[in-house]
Amino acid sequence: MSYEGKHTVFRTAVASAPSQPLTTSSKTHATPIAMMWQTVGERWLDSAREASSAKDKIVGWKQRAMVFDTTLRTQAGQQPITIPCPVEAFPDFCLEHDEILVNAFQLTNDTKFLEAYVDGTWELHSCTTSRRLVSTDEPLLYQALPDGIQGSRILDSECPTFDTLWRRQRGKGRLGEAEPMVPLGAPKQWARSSKLSDAEGLANERPQKRLRSGPIIDLTYSTSDDDDDDNMSQPGVDVLRKENTLKGPKVEQDPHTSLLQSFSRNGRGRGRGPSQKGAKSGRRKVSQIDGGKLWPTAYEAKDVIAGFKTMEIQLTERPKPSLEVLFTQTFNRPFIRSTFTRHWSLYQRFSRRHLNTIQQLEHTPVGSENSLWPSFVAVAEAEMDGSGNQYDRDEDEEDEDGNENDEDPSDAKRFCRAGNGDVGHANPSNVAPSSKRIVSDPSSSSSDNDSASESDDAAMVIDARFLCPYCDEIYPTNPSRCLKCLHRTTDSKSQPAPFAALGCRNKYHRITIPATAATEHCERHRFETRLIHKAIQAGWPRKINFEALQHRIVSLLKPTLGPIVDNPCQSSLFLQLVAKARKHGSMHTFGANVPGKSFIGRVLVPEVAIHLIETDLQISWKNAIQTKKESDSYGYLAFPDNGSDNDDDDDETPSIPSISSVPSVPSFQQQPVKRKGLTPPLFMASGMKDDAIEID
DNA sequence: CACGGTGCTACTAAAGCGTT
DNA sequence: AACGCTTTAGTAGCACCGTG
Incomplete structure (x- = not known):
């Protein structure tokens, strides 16, 4: 059962194991x-x-x-x-x-x-x-x-x-x-x-x-x-x-x-279950649990927030992972629903209103008295009691005058204040309607505003029309049809909330429900504003000759892939996979596929991709691996795997790559040779986003 | 002993899935 | 498509523990 010299093992496994895990006919294995x-x-x-x-x-x-x-x-x-x-x-x-x-x-x-x-x-x-x-x-x-x-x-x-x-x-x-x-x-x-x-x-x-x-x-x-x-x-x-x-x-x-x-x-019966009073041996010491970490009160606020943010991102994946699994993975703590929900809800409610406060907390120096999560809870609850609850009511029910929330200067004041991180220390000078300090009118006074707002975001004076309404980052001046389509979709799930903008600089700011609904949209416009430039600078292809590519791949089968199939140990990717499987288990390494199939998806396919990069860019093998990693996101977004061309061509039906469809564990449902085309970035876009090819 | 925090149970609502 | 079942998420109330 050794890997060495048993490459046929993989080929056989690829063909039979996934579809016939139990039904393969055999008369030979019924040993005792x-x-x-x-x-x-x-x-x-x-x-x-x-x-x-x-x-x-x-x-x-x-x-x-x-x-x-x-x-x-x-x-x-x-x-x-x-x-x-x-x-x-x-x-x-x-x-x-x-x-x-x-x-x-x-x-x-x-x-x-x-x-x-x-x-x-x-x-x-x-x-x-x-x-x-x-x-x-x-x-x-x-x-x-x-x-x-x-x-x-x-x-x-x-x-x-x-x-x-x-x-x-x-x-x-x-x-x-x-x-x-x-x-x-x-x-x-x-x-x-x-x-x-x-x-x-x-x-x-x-x-x-x-x-x-x-x-x-x-x-x-x-x-x-x-x-x-x-x-x-x-x-x-x-x-x-x-x-x-x-x-x-x-x-x-x-x-x-x-x-x-x-x-x-140890007899600490709780709740409505049978109580086992009297057993005192298990008296807990809060500060001693797990070497001193009791979730969440013993955690730094920034760590809890970072964990929650990670969970939010992962919640956009499909199928939607359970909170329990995400929590366990993120914090490595036992999941207690009631405790988790208590803090998760607070974070969710607060973060939507006070994003800037959240961001500032993330930079709170570790070890300071107010850096722990309970401090954040106290601030959040106070703020929610004082204004947040009011906001909730405003949000849930249209106010008596029928005015939209974003037109209510009092709300704007409250949340601008909070948004600038002055929770509990309102700066009256910072109550100006957000629109007045955002629009790129040089005469609009920003000097009156709080010093705290002189952060990177707040210091910028940019016309709100050039900002993303959801994340307040720079928006592409010439958005693609794909992005426009995403914008429309996201827009339908959102409502105006200028007071929730970063530094109150975006009067067109909107909040989505759920808060993660804008993830795809924002990922896309970040790509269009940044990655494309990077791709141009790096010389990554923007147009792909799929026809020629297919022939190139076929030509690689015998000289390049054949030796690897015959002796997988020739492939550094394979060796890394094996090492990783031994260390972490094949599930973590191979995802939900059987190893044989993963051999194609995680060894042969990346080998081809790296070879193509190496040839096209005239770079070394190692640099090709690095390029492949760097162009992961670009490949995925520029050449979405939906059969359409890239959306640089506006004549085509706009393709909408689904961020959420990117599996955290690579899946290889399609055989590479059947794909419409394979380019180095396209490979990465279609499931090659893995850590199995990392070169240390 | 009071208080804050954690953990458990019961309950409800919503969403997903399978069956008809 | 409708219906029913199951799972998951969220909430409330309560008991218990640790600390001051």
């Missing part, structure tokens, strides 16, 4: 340890979260030892056995943590793999592969690969319970006609794709829409608790399970959870 299902069900996750939360209060978030049950099904038709499996560094799970598994499957080094089903796809895990468990509700399933990576996978007939388990997970009453065997949680598209040709399967393998996760089967109990199994097959059982899991009595009856109780909340 032909398959193994190791599951981490939702119940386990609930328990794990609870345990981790409690443990976090005691000794810290990381480096804790936990035990969960592992179910092994070593042979079809036989009862599985359940053994305890330690997770030494919860929430990071690593196969090598379990000596039994390591020995059973001879995972003696990281060139041997099990296949793990995670988040809708199969990925390869070596003994050192580490995965974050707590952030996902998906169970973990592993299967052995006795025939190697390229070998066939198990048949449903060889694992009859799998079908049952999968159907339970899908929930009862919604299945309709019998569907082909697909892995747990796999979308229907995948099921259909398993009947298609490889090419078709590749095109369909990834869901286009957000998946709904059905009831999750806790396989840990699949053999010892038939009642639970029955419950699991009923509609709405996930609710029952949640109740059973979360409420005290069930926890106490639950031998599995009781295993975890030593790590759990």
Whole structure:
């Protein structure tokens, strides 16, 4: 199963694994340890979260030892056995943590793999592969690969319970006609794709829409608790399970959870659940949690704001990620909905009105008394009580006179004041209507305004007509049709709010609902005002001969790609991928695709792209890689992958690249040779935006 | 003991998805 | 398209903990 000298492994995997993860015909792999299902069900996750939360209060978030049950099904038709499996560094799970598994499957080094089903796809895990468990509700399933990576996978007939388990997970009453065997949680598209040709399967393998996760089967109990199994097959059982899991009595009856109780909340019953008064051993020390970081009160305001901003950006992605996942990823803290919502809401409400204050807080020196988040909360709440709430009322209800808010000088005064960072210290001189100090009339007095406003933004005296109404940055003087179209779309989701402009300099400022609705628009006009100039300076192509490009790519297949296919280790990109997979796990490295397909998308395609750049610009390989990285955004925006030409040509239907459609994890739903054209920047625009080709 | 903060539960509303 | 179910987000109330 070594990578070396096994390039055919990848080719085989590309063709078969994505579309036929379980249905490939084989008669050769049903060895005594032909398959193994190791599951981490939702119940386990609930328990794990609870345990981790409690443990976090005691000794810290990381480096804790936990035990969960592992179910092994070593042979079809036989009862599985359940053994305890330690997770030494919860929430990071690593196969090598379990000596039994390591020995059973001879995972003696990281060139041997099990296949793990995670988040809708199969990925390869070596003994050192580490995965974050707590952030996902998906169970973990592993299967052995006795025939190697390229070998066939198990048949449903060889694992009859799998079908049952999968159907339970899908929930009862919604299945309709019998569907082909697909892995747990796999979308229907995948099921259909398993009947298609490889090419078709590749095109369909990834869901286009957000998946709904059905009831999750806790396989840990699949053999010892038939009642639970029955419950699991009923509609709405996930609710029952949640109740059973979360409420005290069930926890106490639950031998599995009781295993975890030593790590759990130590008797600090809260809320309406059963209270366990008297147990004082777990008294928390706020300042000691996680080495002194209690979210959010122990955090710097700038850090919290930065995290929230990151989350806002990520929320524009499709499918829309959950707040819980985003929060966990961003702050690496246990997600407590009520606490999070409290602060998230405050930030959302406040940031829309007082963007400048937010920006100034971001520059607050760390360590100062007022730099912590609670200080921000105090300021924000005071401001919202004093004016923000008033604003909310104005916003939600048209004022009595029917005047628009932006015509209300009192509102403008309040928010100009706040916008200049003088929260709580109003500067009466800064109450002039924003329009008076913005318009490029030299006679308009800006000297009267506050010194704080002499920031980069406020100091500029620019006609508001040349500013973006949403971000107040410079707007292109000759916007493309695409940008105009985006503008119209965004405009329909916004309303005038001149008082919310940066430094009150834009009387045409508008706020969108939601606040992220202008992201695409602003990204686009920034591109048009900056990246195009950069592209011209750097000599990046603005027009592309797609016809010639196709021939060029084909000509590269044999001399350039052939040797790499024969020996992937020739490719530095491949070596980096492998190193990264070993370090972070194949899921993080390869995204939601199987490694074989990722080999095309993340090795062969970038190789071609870099080669083209190298040839076109007459630069070194390393510089070509750098150019590829730098032209990522340009390629994506200039040559949107929607079949239309770039929108420099106004005669064409305007193409509207969707920022949100750029996957955070690259997806390669299209085979490169089928694309209309491939240019270096176009490559990057179509999913090559990855960190796998970084050259240190 | 008061207060601020955190965490839990219950509840509602909205959105997404599958079925008919 | 309508309907029903599920999931997610948001809110309120309460209990508990840590600090002064």
